[in-house]
Amino acid sequence: MTVVALDAVPRIRRGVKCTYDQIRSAHVVLFPEGVLVLNETAASVVALCDGVRSIGDIAVVLADSYDGVEPSDVAELVARMVERRVVDVDG
Amino acid sequence: MAEAPFGLLAELTHRCPLQCGYCSNPLELVRRDAELSTEDWRRVFDQARSLGCLQIHLSGGEPLLRPDLPSLVEHANSLGCYVNLVTSGVGLSRERLHSLASLGVDHVQLSLQDATRAGNDRIAGIKAFDRKVEAASFVLDEGLPLTVNTVLHRQNLDNIAGIIAMAEQMGAERLELANTQYYGWALRNRAVLLPTREQLAVADPIVAAAQERLRGRMEIVYVIADYHEAHPKPCMYGWGARQLTVAPNGDVLPCPAATVISSLQIENVRDSSLHDIWHHSPSFNAFRGFEWMRDPCRSCPRKEIDFGGCRCQAFQLTGDAAATDPVCSLSPERSTVDLILETEMAPAEVPAMAMRKMR
Numbered sequence: 001m002t003v004v005a006l007d008a009v010p011r012i013r014r015g016v017k018c019t020y021d022q023i024r025s026a027h028v029v030l031f032p033e034g035v036l037v038l039n040e041t042a043a044s045v046v047a048l049c050d051g052v053r054s055i056g057d058i059a060v061v062l063a064d065s066y067d068g069v070e071p072s073d074v075a076e077l078v079a080r081m082v083e084r085r086v087v088d089v090d091g
Numbered sequence: 092m093a094e095a096p097f098g099l100l101a102e103l104t105h106r107c108p109l110q111c112g113y114c115s116n117p118l119e120l121v122r123r124d125a126e127l128s129t130e131d132w133r134r135v136f137d138q139a140r141s142l143g144c145l146q147i148h149l150s151g152g153e154p155l156l157r158p159d160l161p162s163l164v165e166h167a168n169s170l171g172c173y174v175n176l177v178t179s180g181v182g183l184s185r186e187r188l189h190s191l192a193s194l195g196v197d198h199v200q201l202s203l204q205d206a207t208r209a210g211n212d213r214i215a216g217i218k219a220f221d222r223k224v225e226a227a228s229f230v231l232d233e234g235l236p237l238t239v240n241t242v243l244h245r246q247n248l249d250n251i252a253g254i255i256a257m258a259e260q261m262g263a264e265r266l267e268l269a270n271t272q273y274y275g276w277a278l279r280n281r282a283v284l285l286p287t288r289e290q291l292a293v294a295d296p297i298v299a300a301a302q303e304r305l306r307g308r309m310e311i312v313y314v315i316a317d318y319h320e321a322h323p324k325p326c327m328y329g330w331g332a333r334q335l336t337v338a339p340n341g342d343v344l345p346c347p348a349a350t351v352i353s354s355l356q357i358e359n360v361r362d363s364s365l366h367d368i369w370h371h372s373p374s375f376n377a378f379r380g381f382e383w384m385r386d387p388c389r390s391c392p393r394k395e396i397d398f399g400g401c402r403c404q405a406f407q408l409t410g411d412a413a414a415t416d417p418v419c420s421l422s423p424e425r426s427t428v429d430l431i432l433e434t435e436m437a438p439a440e441v442p443a444m445a446m447r448k449m450r
Contacts, residue, residue, distance in 0.1 A: 015235065
């Protein structure tokens with residue numbers, strides 16, 4: 001299983017496209033041979049994977065809009081995105 | 092209502108500079124004058140997006156042979172779709188790729204027939220190897236992600252390590268190693284293509300080791316040789332479940348090989364909308380879900396995993412599209428597949444490969 005550190009900096013992989021699907025009324029991630037339909041929280045995290053913010057930074061930003069966001073939750077979600085080859089992490 | 096599809100496989104043309112005998116296109120290839128027009132394809136893309144498709148795979152044949160490819164790429168991209176170009180690389184200049192990338196190609200899938208120039212060009216039937224190596228470098232220079240696709244069979248399986256090395260050298264971030272699926276030309280050439288058990292026994296661990304070694308750098312997708320397996324492949328992840336194919340002449344297919352099922356009434360985009368075809372046509376509803384199944388599939392827990400296997404294969408090998416895929420060890424017709432393996436894996440006299448050509 002992939003483990004992502006709290007100071008790791010995630011970024012959307014090259015060739016991955018994030019968009020909103022009006023048909024499904026959901027944020028989606030498109031990548032070679034795959035589509036991920038995201039829930040609202042996951043979409044917020046993915047949108048912040050900009051290659052600048054760390055996992056900890058993302059958790060701080062999300063805490064403004066959502067109650068009880070823990071950095072470990074963000075790390076876990078990013079780890080799942082890494083496994084699906086949607087996100088890369090540096091550091 | 093069935094769930095919306097995620098992908099459209101748009102077979103823009105059956106014309107192709109390559110003549111690979113493993114091709115799964117039908118023996119009766121669609122001729123140029125029967126191909127859909129640019130306007131038809133634009134309408135098909137519009138309808139696919141409204142239906143829910145988020146990925147458009149531009150394939151064939153060789154899609155680069157369509158002069159309207161740039162405008163089709165642009166249109167697919169304008170709809171918000173992920174645009175995947177599936178190509179032999181022949182005809183892909185640096186300028187052409189740059190233009191296609193700026194119009195919206197998101198990803199390129201490049202076929203590679205074998206690890207070496209001689210092997211590749213023998214299977215392709217033309218000198219294509221150097222063009223592919225060049226094409227890969229153009230894709231990399233353009234900053235697009237590259238998948239290399241290699242179809243495996245008796246003629247190239249012994250070179251599997253070299254094929255993996257070649258894909259690495261080409262800079263692929265994904266490598267699809269797909270054992271031949273026997274439809275169309277591949278079915279015709281099965282006795283030339285079926286790998287031996289010994290070949291697979293050597294290749295499988297090489298692939299597994301490479302998957303481990305290259306983790307994080309190059310993802311290797313390995314598609315099994317289903318005749319040799321005890322369970323069938325999860326064909327299309329279920330009939331009419333995730334993807335649809337539009338053939339060069341506008342035929343709409345639940346599976347790219349579905350024209351082989353002669354009892355199936357195939358619809359065409361010239362007569363109906365993709366929405367109506369996906370949701371309401373007899374062809375798309377014929378094998379949707381689990382209701383159509385008989386035993387051994389009906390009561391089998393694996394039906395949720397493999398969906399009974401491939402309908403086209405069931406039809407081709409048993410004459411009944413609703414039968415359990417006969418590669419399944421639980422199929423009463425498994426002996427048909429065993430007999431094919433016995434007689435065609437190492438035939439006393441190997442026939443010549445029938446090269447893929449328009450008649």
